[in-house]
Amino acid sequence: FLFSVENLCRDIFLRSNMDHQGFIPVSTIASFNRVRSLTSDTSIILDALRNSAVVEVQGDRLRKRHDGASWAL
Incomplete structure (x- = not known):
């Protein structure tokens, strides 16, 4: 959900936390209420997304596959 085109079009906070390559720290993702309601353990989040x-x-960073860098502000 967080890395869907629909969400990235309107989520300026997420995009403003991306580095120039479009990566965002998993700790930032873990701090979101929707994710935190499931887990705040960054290793679980990384393991769940590794084959996405x-x-x-x-490492400990995430980005949209294929065109991640184009979403960085």
């Missing part, structure tokens, strides 16, 4: 077709995991 939508999200790319690099």
Whole structure:
């Protein structure tokens, strides 16, 4: 959901926390209420997303797969 085109079009906070390559720290994602209601454990979040077709995991950072850098502000 967070990395959907629909959400990225309107979520300026998420995009403003991206680095120039479009990556965002998993700790930022873990702080969101919707994610925190499931878990705040960043290792669980990273493990869950590691094989995602939508999200790319690099270390402790996440970005939209394929065109992630284009969403950075």
